[in-house]
Amino acid sequence: MNPPESNRAATLRDVAALVGVSPRTVSRVVNDEGGFSDETRDKVLEAVEQLGYRPNVFARGLITRRSRTVAFVATTLDDPFFPEVAQAVQRAARAAGLTMLLAVNEHDPELEVELLEQMEMYAPEGVIVFPAAGDAEHLRPLLDRGVATVVVDTPLDHDRAALLVSDLVGAGRIAVEHLIGRGCRRPAMLTNDQLDVSSDPRQQGFVAACRHAGIDEPTVVKAPATTHGGRQGMALALEVVPDLDAIFAYNDVMAIGAMQALTARGIRMPDDVAVIGCDDIALNTMVTPTLSSVRNDRKQIGQEAVRLLGALVDGRRFDEPTVVPVELVSRQSG
């Protein structure tokens, strides 16, 4: 009959002793398992409150082999898109009672695997990952180990993976339709040279929509997906098609680089060249001219990712990717 020592955190036993029930009953109430009377529940919850009882995640995890966490792997935090998604994931995770583990793969698949293995030790409910590489093959061992995984914007054929993709084909199409609609006839696309280009959905959408509009061989220029790459790519595009009148960029960071290159040459936007980016980062309203962009809703992506994870944990399987819609946000640049 030791009284609970005040400098030790309260345990299930302490609560049980205070109420006069067994630890097992307290456990049932705390985890809302059912199988107890309303009266018992009320008394237990009161004692929990009174003692400030917090379950010990280690003792729990030792048995359940699960912690109430979500591992989130972003590609980088330099591109403001990922912080926004991370924040959305945090919110959705918190609403589900989960703590977020965050890691950044820095575009390096090996680092990604290492980080995932480290996070895996904490037995998260599951993993949400923007893979470092254009494919997600390096994630296969993880999935084979049975970890519930949501893979974003990257193809992977595995029955334990849930794929979540923005409608990037739609993004390319919407951008082209908008540009055509405002009278552009010679659009070019700046794409990410890191990617397996043929499989980039934005580009597929861009090319398909161009063909649909009667532009059979639209120009596509490859460069790094950075501001600097945008400047480079823009310079190159102007060499290839000196009279181009529209640009669709892989992302906003590249688009901003392109705008800098255009400004430096005295080319006016959108009158001479209309520019549309992709992602719609907050920065777009701060540049001059403000940048039009195709937006995918990060809040929705974060929520959907956490929801898919929950479904995976509950045993659901997904044959088809879940698609998050996109929309054009029209500003000064195009």
Place this chain on the structure above:
Amino acid sequence: MNPPESNRAATLRDVAALVGVSPRTVSRVVNDEGGFSDETRDKVLEAVEQLGYRPNVFARGLITRRSRTVAFVATTLDDPFFPEVAQAVQRAARAAGLTMLLAVNEHDPELEVELLEQMEMYAPEGVIVFPAAGDAEHLRPLLDRGVATVVVDTPLDHDRAALLVSDLVGAGRIAVEHLIGRGCRRPAMLTNDQLDVSSDPRQQGFVAACRHAGIDEPTVVKAPATTHGGRQGMALALEVVPDLDAIFAYNDVMAIGAMQALTARGIRMPDDVAVIGCDDIALNTMVTPTLSSVRNDRKQIGQEAVRLLGALVDGRRFDEPTVVPVELVSRQSG
């Protein structure tokens, strides 16, 4: 005598059985506690490798009441400064074998406390926090509970806290000295209206340096620390001091808002008004004109924060704040 079942993760016992020693010996080797022969160590490590043994963090945490994690709380991820620090913290943490837990307080002290309590359940080695409010009093209970805590850029008097601050007084001073040096005589400061203004070190540095230069009552205007707030604040400042010739802003995001307001009025930078921001975010090179700023090295902040945490855990105490130096990065705006 069960052989280790192949679908169960290997445990200390499995390794011990394979080598022919006791689990305790394996534990000693794995944790490098000493008290074993070189021969034993080699055999154990080989078996660890062979079986792919990974310590169970839950079993370990149950005893040690510690997990090898660092909890990092940022204010927001909208301001690119924090993602950069987060990445630096991740790198430093990884180098120390720690996994990062990330949370965003969204400027809300109550949310911050809740998030910290949630993360605390995972018994991190310690916490690195950019407090939500201008003071860190809401962190006092956390510290009283004995959690090793590094508090960044915010005052708090507590013997278990290590304070880490950028030299923001220096930032204000450097900015003024630079502006005076380029001939400005009527500088104004845009500051964050969320803060307890009298205690903002940037402002202290700004005012002190102005006085030192013979400007006794420098103008300080309060507005939200956002782009929009920067526009508002700039408009207000121009009403108060129509002939001002220099602006020092609380952060770069505000400075960019101020630049937008100036551009909209046809006021040239830096000829009519020189603008200097604070933080030096990547965005500064993307705006027109490029924004001069006072930079604090996030890599250094992240590293230093993790280092301080380690020292706290080892029992060291810090009476004085650790100061990270700042430097002026001069660009087109001022």
Place this chain on the structure above:
DNA sequence: TTGTAAGCGTTATCAA
């Protein structure tokens, strides 16, 4: 509706 007993995989304690 409630309780009992066992054990998860590790580290701490103490003995050899």
Place this chain on the structure above:
DNA sequence: TTGATAACGCTTACAA
């Protein structure tokens, strides 16, 4: 230098 044994606080299985 090593090992036996006992926790750590919880959930699972089963019994009452």
